Amino acid sequence: xxxxxxxxxxxxxxxxxxxxxxxxxxIYVYEAPVRLWHWLNALAIxxxxxxxxLIGSPPPTMIxxxxxxxxxxxxxRFAHFAAALMLTVFFLGRIYWxxxxxxxxxxxxxxxxxxxxxxxxxxxxxxWYGFMESEPKKYVGHNPLAQLAMFLFFTLGITFMIVxxxxxxxxxxxxxxxxxxxxxxxxxxxGGNSHVLHTLHHLGMWWIIVFVMIHIYVxxxxxxxxxxxxxxxxISGTRSFKDDRP
Amino acid sequence: xxxxxxxxxxDVMRRQGIxxxxxxxxxxxxxxxxxxxxxFVPKIAHAMENKPRTPVIWVHGLECTCCxxxxxxxxxxLAKDVVLSMISLDYDDTLMAAAGHQAEAALQDTIEKxxxxxxxxxxxxxxxxxxxxxxxxxxxxxxxxxRHAAEHAKAVISWGACASYGCVQAAKPNPTRATPVHxxxxxxxxxxxxxxxPIAEVMTGVITYMLTFDRLPELDRQGRPAMFYSQRIHDKxxxxxxxxxxxxxxxxxxxxxxxxxxxxxxxxKGPTTYNACATTRWNGGVxxxxxxxxxxxxxxxxxxxxxxxFYDRVTDLTQFxxxxxxxxxxxxxxxxxxxxxxxxxxxxxxKNAQRKSQKSKTREEA
Numbered sequence: 038x039x040x041x042x043x044x045x046x047x048x049x050x051x052x053x054x055x056x057x058x059x060x061x062x063x064i065y066v067y068e069a070p071v072r073l074w075h076w077l078n079a080l081a082i083x084x085x086x087x088x089x090x091l092i093g094s095p096p097p098t099m100i101x102x103x104x105x106x107x108x109x110x111x112x113x114r115f116a117h118f119a120a121a122l123m124l125t126v127f128f129l130g131r132i133y134w135x136x137x138x139x140x141x142x143x144x145x146x147x148x149x150x151x152x153x154x155x156x157x158x159x160x161x162x163x164x165w166y167g168f169m170e171s172e173p174k175k176y177v178g179h180n181p182l183a184q185l186a187m188f189l190f191f192t193l194g195i196t197f198m199i200v201x202x203x204x205x206x207x208x209x210x211x212x213x214x215x216x217x218x219x220x221x222x223x224x225x226x227x228g229g230n231s232h233v234l235h236t237l238h239h240l241g242m243w244w245i246i247v248f249v250m251i252h253i254y255v256x257x258x259x260x261x262x263x264x265x266x267x268x269x270x271x272i273s274g275t276r277s278f279k280d281d282r283p
Numbered sequence: 284x285x286x287x288x289x290x291x292x293x294d295v296m297r298r299q300g301i302x303x304x305x306x307x308x309x310x311x312x313x314x315x316x317x318x319x320x321x322x323f324v325p326k327i328a329h330a331m332e333n334k335p336r337t338p339v340i341w342v343h344g345l346e347c348t349c350c351x352x353x354x355x356x357x358x359x360x361l362a363k364d365v366v367l368s369m370i371s372l373d374y375d376d377t378l379m380a381a382a383g384h385q386a387e388a389a390l391q392d393t394i395e396k397x398x399x400x401x402x403x404x405x406x407x408x409x410x411x412x413x414x415x416x417x418x419x420x421x422x423x424x425x426x427x428x429x430r431h432a433a434e435h436a437k438a439v440i441s442w443g444a445c446a447s448y449g450c451v452q453a454a455k456p457n458p459t460r461a462t463p464v465h466x467x468x469x470x471x472x473x474x475x476x477x478x479x480x481p482i483a484e485v486m487t488g489v490i491t492y493m494l495t496f497d498r499l500p501e502l503d504r505q506g507r508p509a510m511f512y513s514q515r516i517h518d519k520x521x522x523x524x525x526x527x528x529x530x531x532x533x534x535x536x537x538x539x540x541x542x543x544x545x546x547x548x549x550x551x552k553g554p555t556t557y558n559a560c561a562t563t564r565w566n567g568g569v570x571x572x573x574x575x576x577x578x579x580x581x582x583x584x585x586x587x588x589x590x591x592x593f594y595d596r597v598t599d600l601t602q603f604x605x606x607x608x609x610x611x612x613x614x615x616x617x618x619x620x621x622x623x624x625x626x627x628x629x630x631x632x633x634k635n636a637q638r639k640s641q642k643s644k645t646r647e648e649a
Contacts, residue, residue: 093597093610095548098531098539109529166627168634212503212513225504229448229585232555232598236609239597243613247620254624258631 063277064177066141066270074131075271081124082245088117089242118206125199141178148188155181173263175283177276183255190248194241201238205231292331292494296364306331309364313495316488318510330495337494338401340393340432341375344425345418345452345461346407349480350443351377357483358567370490373401376420387421390428394435402493403436405429405446409467410459417459426467433468438499440474440489441465444582447475447507454588455601465506472499475506479582482563485511505585507557516553516579519561522546540576550594551578558583 067075091113101107135143149155162182164170174180179187204223207216208231224231260267266277290298296306310327314320343351355378372378373393376386393401407425410417415424433439441464444450452461465473476489489508492500500508517523525531525545532540532549547554553561556579560571572579578594581587591598597608607615 090610095529095531098533098544099529102528104524104528104530107528107530111527111529113529168630171638208515209518211518212509221504229505230555230581230587230590232552232581232584232590233586235555236598236600239609240613243609243616246613246617250617250620250624254628258628262631262635 062281063266063275065274066139066177066276067274068134068138068142069274070130070134071138071142072271072274074127074134077127078124078131081120081127082249084116084120085124086242086246088113088120089239092117093239121199121202121206124195125203128195128199144178144184145187145192148185158182159185173259175264175278186248186251190244190251194244194248198238198241198245201234201241204234205238290336291334292336293328293333295336296331301364313488313491316484317492317500327495330497334494334497336371338373338393338397339370339375339404339490340373340390340401340436341378341404341406342425342428342432343376343420344405344407344409344429344445345459346443346445348377348406350406350445350486351375353478353480353483354442354486355483356566357487370402370494373397383421390432394432398435400437401435402438402440402490403432403471404440404442405464406442407445408449408453408461408463410452410461411467412458412460417461429464429467433471436471438472438474438493439464439468440476442476442486443481444477444479444587447477448585448587450479451588454586473506474499474502474508477507477512477583477585478558479587481583482511482559482565484563485559503557511559511563512557512583514557514559516556516558516561516573520553520573521561522573543576546573546576546578548596549578550592550596550598552581552584552587552590552593553579556581556584 095110095113099107099109101109132146135146158174158181161170161174162180165173166182178184200220200223203216204220207214207220208224210216212221224234227233227237256267256271259265260269264279264282266275266279270276293306297303301309307324307328310324310331311321314323314327317323374386374390376382379386379389381389407418409415409424409426409429411426415426418425420428441447445452445461446464449457449461449463452459453463465475474489476486478485485508488511489500492508492510500510503509503513505512517526520526522543522545525543526547530539530544532544532546534540535549545551551573553573560579561573564571564574580593581590584590589601591601591608595608597610599606599608600612
């Protein structure tokens with residue numbers, strides 16, 4: 038039993054911990070629109086993957102009523118289209134925020150391709166993931182490997198899905214429709230047969246699923262093993278650091 | 284003989300015993316088939332009465348003659364009317380009486396007589412490998428005849444999937460390098476009328492439009508007449524309510540097949556095929572593939588032979604060297620990534636535990 042006068046809430050902390058906790062170590066990184074977009078986008082992707090898979094492989098035939106009074110597959114497709122158009126609008130809003138938000142909000146949309154330092158840091162991160170570095174570096178925003186992966190898998194992937202998806206939507210909307218005027222050129226570009234477009238859009242879903250798997254894994258792993266907060270940062274917006282070494 | 288001295292469509296029709304009343308009926312039917320308002324009926328009639336018949340040269344490359352077979356089965360208007368009255372089919376080695384040197388002479392005569400005024404209709408396509416030796420017409424490669432006939436043509440019609448896209452002879456690996464017409468003839472307006480074969484009424488409808496209005500019909504992005512190819516089979520399919528309801532044929536011999544449910548799960552390509560089958564139908568409007576219980580195979584689409592099975596909805600990808608569809612490829616990738624994630628997580632946990640125990644050890648030592 039310790040003496041009550043010596044009691045401190047940092048009873049299990051060593052000197053390093055006390056030094057860290059005594060400083061203000063959290064930085065506001067992800068502004069509210071970015072966080073809101075992240076979670077709405079995640080929800081939309083979940084709906085899109087489930088309904089999209091079902092559109093390719095429909096559920097077993099249900100005979101609830103006469104076809105005229107039953108709209109099961111129609112609702113599945115409607116959910117897909119509604120979530121897709123919402124995802125598109127959210128993504129446009131996210132692009133807008135990259136212009137007006139803080140500099141972290143721009144990280145998603147480019148890679149500093151010509152900066153040697155960036156690639157050296159990417160290599161350092163690769164070594165960290167390969168268990169060849171004993172300690173990761175600290176980053177306020179995305180680490181360079183995360184930025185690279187985010188750009189290649191997510192930004193390019195979701196752009197591809199939006200463009201091919203709206204081209205498919207244009208087929209239903211009909212020739213001369215708004216969607217056809219904007220995205221009708223995609224099918225001829227991909228060889229002219231819309232079956233090819235369907236297949237590529239379908240493969241794109243798996244591209245996004247693989248991204249989601251890695252994304253969730255590394256977010257949790259980094260939250261545990263890195264020197265900064267990760268998961269809670271996308272909820273509160275603040276990045277906190279676990280130590281005050283550089 | 285120049286164009287002005289040629290008979291008009293109407294002259295020929297009257298000479299054939301077609302009454303004025305029948306002629307006007309024909310004009311109304313044609314207007315309806317082309318999606319035009321009734322105000323166009325007198326315009327069509329006027330054109331028919333005053334315009335000289337347009338000469339057509341119909342050449343055959345690598346093909347199976349199904350386009351010709353379809354064409355001569357047209358009911359509205361009857362192909363006989365088109366062949367004998369509306370157009371002046373001056374050369375068609377399948378339909379013409381002449382053969383051999385006579386036929387080739389007819390071709391040459393027509394080209395010279397109507398330079399810049401005739402329509403070149405191409406059925407099939409030229410193979411380009413081995414200098415075109417895989418298709419010989421009158422002792423010469425077909426590609427030579429095609430280029431020669433196209434040189435002075437007003438416009439070119441690519442009949443069928445062969446001429447438009449290449450069809451079966453251009454399917455991978457395409458040993459003869461069969462090549463669609465628009466990739467060989469690049470300096471003429473080309474109308475693609477794809478299908479294997481195209482619907483007869485679509486073929487005659489396209490010709491009727493061109494002769495009546497003296498211009499090409501409105502074309503879509505891929506050069507197909509918009510009036511017949513701007514909607515998918517799926518958009519006008521009479522089984523569409525079953526698709527929206529989620530009522531599908533699950534197997535060829537199940538009750539759903541007998542009830543006429545949607546053939547989507549059986550690999551019907553209606554959702555990716557642009558054609559008029561669902562509305563115009565075949566053999567004088569009798570039926571079309573889906574109506575007879577078989578899915579659409581997408582015969583009027585580019586490269587339809589190379590899109591995997593006719594009976595799968597999510598078809599196999601040939602690019603991966605093994606037979607696997609998008610889901611199998613994706614699931615395999617997700618499996619590999621999932622395994623890697625699990626292994627990486629395990630190693631991470633071990634390393635973390637190792638570091639913690641080392642840290643506490645050093646602390647104890649200190």
